[in-house]
Structure formats: C-alpha cells, structure tokens
Amino acid sequence: MKTTYKSAKGLGVWTIVGITVIYNVFMIVLINFINSYEIFNLFKLAFIAVNAYQIYYIIICGTLKYSMDEENLYITSMFKFKNEKIPFKDIRMYQKSKGYIKGVKLSGYGKSKFAIGRSFIHKVGRTYMFVTSTKNVIYLKTDDITYGISPENFQEFELKIQERHIENLQWENKLNKGVELRKEPKFLVPFIIAAIIVLMLTLNPIIMYLYGNLPDRMPLSFNPNFIAVEFGTGKQFAFKQMTYGLLNMGLLFCMYYAAYIFSKYDKKVFYKFIYTALVVAAFFLIMQIRILCTFK
Template sequence: MKYIKPYKGFSCAIILGITLAMDAAFLILSMFINMYIVLSIIEAFLVFFNIYQLYYIIKSLTLKYSYDEKNFYINWCFGIKNTIPFREIKAYSISHGEVKGVRLWGYGRNFFALGLFFVNDIGTVNMFATSTKSVIYIKVGSAIYGISPENCEEVKALFVKNKLISETFKFEKEKRVILNKDKHFVILISLIAAIILMVTIVPFVLYLSGLIPAKMPLTFDSNFKPISYGTGREFAFKQMMYGAYNMIIFFCIYYSAYFYSKYSKKIAYRIMYLSFLISVIFLLFQIKIYITYI
C-alpha cells in the first residue's frame, strides 16, 4: 500500500472559522430572544450545525489517498474508505482553479471542495479536494470522484501505468427522480403532514371537548414561564397559527427538495428531514404545554 498526500489548503481553517463565527452570532442573538419555541429551534439548529461542521473538519484533517496494484483508495474519518478499482475507471480529467458548478451538500468551491457538487459539463461529483489548485476527476461507472493530490503527476503516472484514458467527460443527464413515487419520500412526507395536522387540530379537539382550562398561557419566555395568558379558545387559535407556520415551512422546504432531487435523491431526503425536525420541535413544545397546564 502506497499513500499520496492531499494538497495542504485552508479548508480546515475556513470551516473552523465559519463554525466559531456562526456559534458566536447565534449566542449573541439568543441574548435578545425571550421566546421558548424560537430558542428551541435555534438550539436544535446549533446542535446539528456543529455536528455537520465537525464532520467536515475531521474529514478535512484526516483525508488521504492510497493505492495498491488493483485499487485506488480515498481514506478519511479514521477508517472510512472509498475503494475505486482501476479496472472500473472509465476515464479521468484534470482541472485547475475554482470548481464551476453548484454545491449541493458540503463545503467550498473557490479554494477547496468537500461534499457533493454538480460540476458544469461533468455532472454530480463526490468531492474530496482540500484545494482547487489541481483537481483530478475520476469517472467510475455512474459515479464521479474529485481529488486534489499534492503531486498530481504521481497520480497521473499511476493512471497511465494502468492504461487509463485522460479525456473530457461527456455529461450524461440523469433522469429526474419523481419524489411522489418514491416510497421512502412518501413515508417521510406523510409523517411530517401527520405531525403538522396534530399540532393544528388537536388543540381544537381538546377545546371543543372541554378539556382545556378557561385560562391558558399563550406565550412563554426562554425558561418556559408564561408571559401572557388568554382563554382556552385563544390558546387553540394560537396553536393553530403554529400549525400554519409549520405548513409554510414545509412547503418551502418541499420545493427546495424538489429542486435538488434532479441532482441527488439523498440530498432531497436530507432537506426534508429538516422540515421533520422543525415539526417535531413544535409537537414536543405543544405536548409540554399539555403536560404542564392541562
């Protein structure tokens, strides 16, 4: 097994800088917000945001390439490995400078590229490039990988040795995924819709059943202490508004997922899970009110 170093760029420093800046911004913002539900959403966002950031920081720090007689490997995150058999490589090409295209999921474009990108005239690429100074695109079946070795000539010589072809890729447009016919996506959409319906309808059912007290808290501070009170009817309408907000968020995220589905079905799933997370936060907030005040 022989190892090839990736080009030492500024990917880790840039991602770390963005992480610290965003954490500081939200920390300052939270000092001026005294609404429980808004702070809950911000806190959940920060948790997932920092996990996302940590993933790419570790990926940037641990990324390396290697090869043996039969395969080329992309190694990262302490043991995760992408194996690319030489016999399955259709072609490769080399580009220099900014990645021209759309970042679907991940980080970078100008100086480095980590994650999933749609690159013009090439297609959807899984990028493992800590620098865009020299990027080698490797086409393997229907998949394309992008790497940035410190010594491009070493990788080029390796590919020549294995009789691989250097050529400009012909972009093959993939068939758009019809989300409404995808079982996984339909189940996820149905689950989100059911949660939003519960948040909207259940308060009215409880109110009409006489289970909601005459006096109910309408708004809460950051410590879940009531700020204002109203009638049971006003409480039901307030919760209905939360359901309406959820619906608006859901439709916005759904159309974003529809747009990204032409590039990647997995990205569409990830985007819809954001709507699922937000709807669950509203549901848990409502359940906490029921447990405490009903």
C-alpha cells in the first residue's frame, strides 16, 4: 500500500505564471514592431518553445507529489511529466536543510526559493531537485545522484525514511573534471551536424555568387508575410547571408564552451547547449533555402 505526500506549497507556481505573463506581454508587443521575416519567425519559434517550457513546469510544480511503498519512493506529477522511481535499497543516506537553496542551476526551473530540475547544491553535489518550498528540504543520496524533495508532512516523511534504515549523515561531493566532448557521441554528432549546417549557411550563397548562380537583383529584407521590401545586388545578398552564418558560428562556439563548463557539474545536462545552436542554425538555413527557391 502506497503512502502519498503532497509537495509543500511555495512560490513556484505563481512565480512561473508571473514570468509567463510578463514574457508573453513583452513578446506580443515586440512582435508588433518587427518588420523582418527572419526575425519575426525566429521570435515565433521562441514564443512557442518558451510557452511550452513554462506550461510544462507550471504543471509539474503545481501537481508534484511523493509516494512510497515498502520498497520504493515515487516522485510523480500530472501527465507523468515527472515519474521517478527510487528503490530504498539504493538510498545510502539523507540530510536536511532549511532556507534558500545554495547552488548552481544546471537545468529546469527555479533556483533559491524552489527548484525543479538538475542543480549542483553546495555541500550536497549533483542533485535532481523536486523542491517546491525551502521550508523543509530533504536530500536523498544514491550512488548515481542525489534527490531533493520537500514533502508537506516533513516529520512523518522523515520517520518513514528512518524506518527503512536510512541514516541522517553529512557528505560533500566535489566537481567533476571537464568532459572530453570529442569523446561523447551524444554531443559530437549534433555538433558536427550543426557545424556542417553553419558552413552551408555561410558558404553556399558566396559560392553561388562567385559562380554566377545568383540573379543580379536579390531581396535583402522581407516583411513578416514574406513580401520583399528591400532589394539589392546578388553580392549584397550573399554577404548578408554570410553574416548570418558567422553569427551562427559564434553561437556554436559559445555553446561548445558553455557545454564544457557545465559538464564539470553534471555530465547529463551539457548536451542541451549544442542542440540550441543546432536548432538556430537549422532555422536560418531553412530561411535561406526558401529565399533561394523563391527568388533564384
């Protein structure tokens, strides 16, 4: 039979809702002043992605609960957005804390007053956070990672943990050495794909111009409805597209070094940086291909 504990109520849901409202108002106002096809579509993509991200964490933060039976601890939320199963035999020890969370957020949402996602917590180490309130937080250490939770009936929950012969002890994890990214296939493959896309984005229009495959008159800017509002020479078009390519190249290298730095905290979160560069580069390449197919 499972015993279920709700997560302690905190500021998490209202914080995320407030940020979402501010973000949407800002984006809607800003979009109305954008008169560039590329930037308009990039903002639309960001608008959809960020709202999906916000809703995802609103649901998790508002419906998080912890359950336990004789053998396992379960951390779940609505729609199974979070669905963790932790065998008690894998939990080596636990410790408690109160007050602001001290650490580095690696992924997810929140930081000092609530946290959902991966963090590197001071004197705890790599932690998968499911903390909706910092009034009472319990950290459960396994060999792989530590879990941070904040149940409502904290004392009762702690007694249940102690009944499983899990002791309250202190520990401290140190930072890892930086991962050799070139040896990580999950990182290297998207990095190579992103690099190829950036090279195509940068060199393709220049090569087409040098070989005389661009018309003498090419569009340089569009309104949000993909109607050309400014024309220039093929050379100007090629150099504008090359500029987009160079900007994406800069983003790619920034994401590479960000991934290296974050890999010191947690080897499972640094992949997200390279995928950001990959998505942005793919977006600009698709825009370039559409322009070339329409006006070549």
